[in-house]
Amino acid sequence: MIEFRLNGNCGVSPYQQIVQQVKSALRLGRLRVGDQLPTVKEVVGKVAINPNTVLKAYRELEHEGLVAARPGIGTFVVNTFDETTYAAQRTLRRSLEVWIEKARRAGLDDESIEALFVDTFLFAPKELVR
Amino acid sequence: MIRFAWRQFRLQVLVVSGLLVAVAVVLLITGPHMAHLFGELKNCKSKNDCSFLTTAIGTSNSDIDNFMTATNLVFPAIIGIFWGAPLFARELETGTYRLAWSQGVTRSKWIGCKLAVVGVASMVAAGLMGWMLTWWSSPIDTVNANRFGTQIYDTHYIVPIGYAAFAFAVGVAAGVLWRRTLPAMATTLVVFVAARITFAQKLRPDLLSPVKLVSKLSRAGGYGFEQTPNGLHFIVGAENLPNALVFNAVVKGKHGARVTSQWLQTNCPKLLIHVSPVGGRTGVGIKGNGAPKAFSECVDKIAANFHQVLTYQPASRFWPFQWIEGSIFLGAGVALCAFSYWWLRRRVA
């Protein structure tokens, strides 16, 4: 089961944070088809958030076809992003870890590493070169 | 709501109940002995025995009697200070009125209930206190035969209930106006004491128009002469009517004439010879041979020409007075409570 956390000062609304957290969990394989999302009451009791906000986020995910609500039981993941990438993810994560290690050794601090990654990512070609 | 009003009020009830129980214990220990003496007094044979028993009853428990009288006199003030003043002042002071008035009970009912519960409790407590003292001190009261005196009138029967209702209401009103407990308590004490003294001294004697008794000069009240810078004066003491409230005795002649010093000069020349200023100041001193004779001759002459007018409230008016004074204080208390009720509903908004 996924656990949500809210960041108060990031300029992203609580509802968007929940949607993003579910999506990233789906992408990284932490949530899979058939998994249940925490009930609204569980989320509310943990992170002190308006239940309507959670409902709205779940509705948005439902609208995107990622989850489905089963009345009286809960909300379940019915679809996810390309599962075939999970295997590739493992090797990619490994090479990224190696890259980070290299960067540290070269004397970059955490912020510089993040900036370098984001900058490279933003200016990299958007389309896959075939 | 009534149960909750009691619950909030529990500590104060316990304290005052404790006081009542302590008083009851003291009175129960000392009461039977006095009742026994009183029983003997009723059956006493010789004059000596009777006067001995009378003195014994009058003095044996005088300390306790004085203490109980004092307790009874301040008891309504205690009620006003500790029951009346904090009743709403504490809620307003600590802000708990915001909790109370947002419960599922209308403000009117909440205020009315508290006023009724604690107000009636005040009267019951004062009534009980007065009744205990009445029972205990009845032998002393009979012997002293002074029902209009403070020891009896102000602490027995009905008026203490009226006083308690009034003191409670003064406390409540002071509390809602001040909105703070301590100043409300102080105000209650001052207003209650002032009201009691003013009433007892200024209003009580005239509650019913006094009775005038015109009689021959009698020796019961005692009389004499007084030398003043303006001349000699005849003075007469008020007669001691049992259980009556006697104000004064005046000596008057035809057409309202008074015994003036001129009259004495004309009619009692012999007496004047014997009168001399004592120490050069006012006072009475009748000296020399023949003085007693001159004195009684003069008194006889006065008695022949003047009569005595006694102003008093007769003993039979004790109960009407109790009812009237009790009702006035109770009425004032009810009016003050009505004011507090209105103020809390309209002005504290």
Place this chain on the structure above:
Amino acid sequence: MSSALAAIDLGKRYGRKWALSKCTLDIPAGRVVGLVGPNGAGKTTLLHLAVGLLRPSTGSITVLDQVPACSAQQLGRIGFVAQDTPVYAGLSVAAHLQMGAALNASWDMQIAERRISDLGLDPKQHAGRLSGGQRAQLALTLAIAKRPSLLLLDEPVASLDPLARREFLAILMDVVAEHNVSVILSSHLVADLERVCDHLVVLAASRVQVNGDIDDLLSTHHRLVGPRRDLDNLPDTVHVVEASHTDRQTTVTVRSVDPILDPVWSVEPLTMEDLVLAYMGQAEQQRRDLVRLKGGT
């Protein structure tokens, strides 16, 4: 949809000072409403008017479509937690629950007792010995156990430490999720409100500055940044909330239903905090203008 709170031209005056004036509001039921504003803006006055602790000097107010405190039944539908969460210091926690049971027809003792035991409070403990957080929780329990349709909370978390604050809000949201109760919550902690509220009322200088569902407000408010220029040539549909100028640059917070298409402006979205601050700034600016106007004549 029925309204949780509706006010028309509502005003409250103390002597010559208006604590709240010309307040016209309609808050639909089923929302969690954040009532925001600086201290002394009239938040407490508005809430006290809504509970019936105060009577209006002008205008009218209805709560759940009834006049506040008009009957015991009406009072029973409102749960109120006053500022500083007053409780009876001399009464035990259990006695408070008995009070609630005695004074409220719809009282649910099970809810109350379960919540007290969840909180780990000793029922025999005197309320005067509770910590600030525990006292706030007791006051909330009293308000919740009467099963209200509307909860009014006046700065309930202002005096609590962050942990107690989070716990308090979590329980409050739990109640909202479970019992479908409307909530009006005053606070000046915008970060907390952003989590728990879906409707916002900004009160400043004893007036309502803005009132609406937060999603609507955020989608219709924008921050425009551009070269320094006059604001007169903005379209009529654009309402300027706040503007500031430097030598070269103009920053302006606007409300507009239509998107801003003028390429001169770069358009940025607003956070809830930006929004609240913009409206509070607007009120402050109006107040200063008024003072200057009075001083000039």
